[in-house]
Amino acid sequence: MTIEARPYGTDASLNERDYLRERVWRVEDRLFMLKEVPVQTPFTLDVLFDRLEELAAGLDRFAYVVDLTGVERPDAKAREKLRQRAGEINPRLAHVGVVVGTNAVIRAVAKLAAFAVGFRSISFHRSVDGAMEACRRALR
Amino acid sequence: MHSDDASLAERVLQHIAEIGSGKCSITDASIAAEQDASAQEILAGLLMLHEDLQYSQQRQSSLLDDLRAAIRARDEFLSVASHELRTPITTLTLQLDGLFRMLQQQGPQALQETLSRRLEVTRRQVDRLTALVAALIDVSRITSGRVQLSRQLADLVEVIRLVLERFGDEALRGGSGLRFERNGPVWGNFDVSRVDQVFTNLLSNAIRYGRGRPIVIGTVSDGDKARFWVEDQGIGIAPEHQHRIFQQYERAAPSTNYGGLGLGLWISRQLVEAMGGTISVRSEVDAGSVFTVEIPRNG
Numbered sequence: 001m002t003i004e005a006r007p008y009g010t011d012a013s014l015n016e017r018d019y020l021r022e023r024v025w026r027v028e029d030r031l032f033m034l035k036e037v038p039v040q041t042p043f044t045l046d047v048l049f050d051r052l053e054e055l056a057a058g059l060d061r062f063a064y065v066v067d068l069t070g071v072e073r074p075d076a077k078a079r080e081k082l083r084q085r086a087g088e089i090n091p092r093l094a095h096v097g098v099v100v101g102t103n104a105v106i107r108a109v110a111k112l113a114a115f116a117v118g119f120r121s122i123s124f125h126r127s128v129d130g131a132m133e134a135c136r137r138a139l140r
Numbered sequence: 141m142h143s144d145d146a147s148l149a150e151r152v153l154q155h156i157a158e159i160g161s162g163k164c165s166i167t168d169a170s171i172a173a174e175q176d177a178s179a180q181e182i183l184a185g186l187l188m189l190h191e192d193l194q195y196s197q198q199r200q201s202s203l204l205d206d207l208r209a210a211i212r213a214r215d216e217f218l219s220v221a222s223h224e225l226r227t228p229i230t231t232l233t234l235q236l237d238g239l240f241r242m243l244q245q246q247g248p249q250a251l252q253e254t255l256s257r258r259l260e261v262t263r264r265q266v267d268r269l270t271a272l273v274a275a276l277i278d279v280s281r282i283t284s285g286r287v288q289l290s291r292q293l294a295d296l297v298e299v300i301r302l303v304l305e306r307f308g309d310e311a312l313r314g315g316s317g318l319r320f321e322r323n324g325p326v327w328g329n330f331d332v333s334r335v336d337q338v339f340t341n342l343l344s345n346a347i348r349y350g351r352g353r354p355i356v357i358g359t360v361s362d363g364d365k366a367r368f369w370v371e372d373q374g375i376g377i378a379p380e381h382q383h384r385i386f387q388q389y390e391r392a393a394p395s396t397n398y399g400g401l402g403l404g405l406w407i408s409r410q411l412v413e414a415m416g417g418t419i420s421v422r423s424e425v426d427a428g429s430v431f432t433v434e435i436p437r438n439g
Contacts, residue, residue: 111185
């Protein structure tokens, strides 16, 4: 099963919720990966951030890479949720590595969210490897 | 400054002016048509700023609508409440005036029967006033988070049976027959007085809106839950009103035809939820309603 390019909401099946949760995983100690869905909605953001918080439970400092390649520009409602959820974990974040590929619009989305939330340490990358390395450096 | 930069700066200022007046001519397509990545970022940022402002205005407008609806509901409540409180007070005043006149005109022996009848009416009106004031006190307790539960081991069937006993005459006056379906005791740690209050509210609604047709009451034990329900065959509730009958001051039936403050079901829902349970309704216009309450047996 794959996550389709459509807005998932609270009517998502249990399987779909599981697939959404599987898009967040632990890469190594204190470093997590979050592969965003094509269409971000308040629901998908809640599922993904809930999973991230679950994995990072007990850690006072961690970093994550978020892969936004192939993601559509989120609407205002989703952006508000993104600011809220990212703001909640911000105090514990050592770094966020954002993979935007070459998409300037998504880079603008991520920058606006970062400025609004007040991320202390954020970097933008074309590839996941570059973002991972930036996170590892920040965690050292 | 590079001439391209100057041109971009001018366009950005134009867009900002546009956004300030609630419009925006930037689109995803126009952003995609830009050659320069920085320009794309800036324009996307402006478009999102515009969208965020629009969204925020929509939300404010929706909150304002909710606020207006709440004020309307409050004003209607105050109007209904003052009417509801005035009716028993008027009756009480008339009864007391009548008693006073009788005491002045007739001897004590002849008065006994009349006095007894009048005192009965007076007592009913005092009970009604007491219930109205109790509802207002409950609202105050619930809204300030001061509902305290006092659980004890009890049989739900017995709690319901005692209420039914109390309601026997009223149900007969309303023409409704009461049938109690149960399979056996339903023991649990219940707040007996709150369960009594919720069931009393549901039953009095069933009598009031039940058009004098039979009312079925049921209890059942379902694992760690206890369930009771009240089913009438009365006027029913239209689907569009079903979601709001559990809200404060809301009522599905017109206050001109049916009395009450529009608080009973809201209070019931708050009490049931405080007990960790749920209350729900199934209803069809002109066919009747079934109100079901499910509460944990062990608090």
